[in-house]
Amino acid sequence: MRSLSFVMVLAVSLVCGAAAAADPIIIKFSHVVAKDTPKGKAAERFKQLAEMRTNGRVRIELFPNSTLYKDKEEMEALQLGAVQMLAPSLAKFGPLGVKEFEVFDLPYIFPDKAVLQRVTEGPIGAQLFAKLETHGIKGLAYWDNGFKVMSANRPLHTPEDFRGLKMRIQASKVLDAQFRALGANPQVMAFSDVYQGLQTGVVDGTENPPSNLYTQKMYEVQKNVTVSNHGYLGYAVIVNKKFWEELPPDIRSALEDAMKDATRYANAIAQQENDEDLARIKASGKSDVYYLTDAEKASWRAALLPVQKSMASRIGADLIDSINKESAALGYK
Ligand code: LMR
Numbered sequence: 155m156r157s158l159s160f161v162m163v164l165a166v167s168l169v170c171g172a173a174a175a176a177d178p179i180i181i182k183f184s185h186v187v188a189k190d191t192p193k194g195k196a197a198e199r200f201k202q203l204a205e206m207r208t209n210g211r212v213r214i215e216l217f218p219n220s221t222l223y224k225d226k227e228e229m230e231a232l233q234l235g236a237v238q239m240l241a242p243s244l245a246k247f248g249p250l251g252v253k254e255f256e257v258f259d260l261p262y263i264f265p266d267k268a269v270l271q272r273v274t275e276g277p278i279g280a281q282l283f284a285k286l287e288t289h290g291i292k293g294l295a296y297w298d299n300g301f302k303v304m305s306a307n308r309p310l311h312t313p314e315d316f317r318g319l320k321m322r323i324q325a326s327k328v329l330d331a332q333f334r335a336l337g338a339n340p341q342v343m344a345f346s347d348v349y350q351g352l353q354t355g356v357v358d359g360t361e362n363p364p365s366n367l368y369t370q371k372m373y374e375v376q377k378n379v380t381v382s383n384h385g386y387l388g389y390a391v392i393v394n395k396k397f398w399e400e401l402p403p404d405i406r407s408a409l410e411d412a413m414k415d416a417t418r419y420a421n422a423i424a425q426q427e428n429d430e431d432l433a434r435i436k437a438s439g440k441s442d443v444y445y446l447t448d449a450e451k452a453s454w455r456a457a458l459l460p461v462q463k464s465m466a467s468r469i470g471a472d473l474i475d476s477i478n479k480e481s482a483a484l485g486y487k
Contacts, residue, residue: 184240190369192424256465260328279296297424302363305362305372321341323343378442
């Protein structure tokens with residue numbers, strides 16, 4: 155009798171054990187861009203690495219192109235645990251209450267990506283991530299995209315050309331100030347609504363790296379693109395803090411390794427993806443792609459650099475100074 159009950163207990167435990175082993179940990183990863191963008195490709199790479207390195211004990215469910223959550227909903231969904239991972243633009247943390255992230259939106263704050271990398275991979279980036287934790291969010295990595303171009307249905311050569319234009323922005327007070335400094339009328343709009351907003355004239359123009367302008371087909375409804383590189387757009391890969399801390403330590407460690415390699419990949423492909431998409435926009439003939447003259451660049455800087463001062467009270471003068479010191483460390487004035 156005893157041997158029969160032992161066998162039954164053993165059988166049940168094996169079945170439960172097998173069932174438990176078969177149920178992977180699900181990580182819903184939502185983002186708002188197309189798959190064939192730097193962020194879209196990096197998310198795919200993270201999925202591959204994470205599932206491989208956890209031997210299938212984790213399954214990453216990707217929801218690109220706002221298919222699960224749009225701009226306004228995704229951060230709250232993460233905090234509620236309805237989704238476990240996001241990679242929002244650094245311009246989208248103001249509404250959460252961490253307005254210091256808008257330092258990344260300041261016109262001309264990064265002379266090049268080397269300075270950007272010193273910031274994101276150094277103490278400044280870590281300090282910014284620490285500010286997310288009281289909001290139930292943990293920052294895992296910074297993913298690159300690129301410097302932004304401007305687009306509209308009129309030539310944008312000088313600051314005066316922006317006067318009166320309704321320009322779509324991400325939810326960032328710095329970007330609001332940027333376009334007001336150009337005499338334009340900034341309008342916050344979810345990324346998923348921008349193409350239609352441009353097509354219908356709800357907004358006249360926008361800014362983004364070429365990879366977004368191309369993959370969302372915005373260039374088809376924007377006759378003029380100016381390669382201004384006036385500002386930067388990148389990402390913070392973030393997770394629900396409680397979910398992350400409750401993962402089995404070996405799983406968390408494997409995911410951290412996967413994220414490190416996915417980040418390396420993201421930052422390695424971003425510039426080329428943007429260069430190739432800008433070339434595709436030019437080749438399409440749908441938009442006139444214009445490069446500023448040195449004199450025009452100087453007039454844009456004169457109009458936009460004061461935004462660094464006017465937004466210092468919001469972002470923190472010390473934070474702005476610390477980034478400008480990183481530029482100086484690489485020889486920039
Ligand atoms: C935007 O809203 O313009 C960008 O943040 C979209 C993105 O995530 O690249």
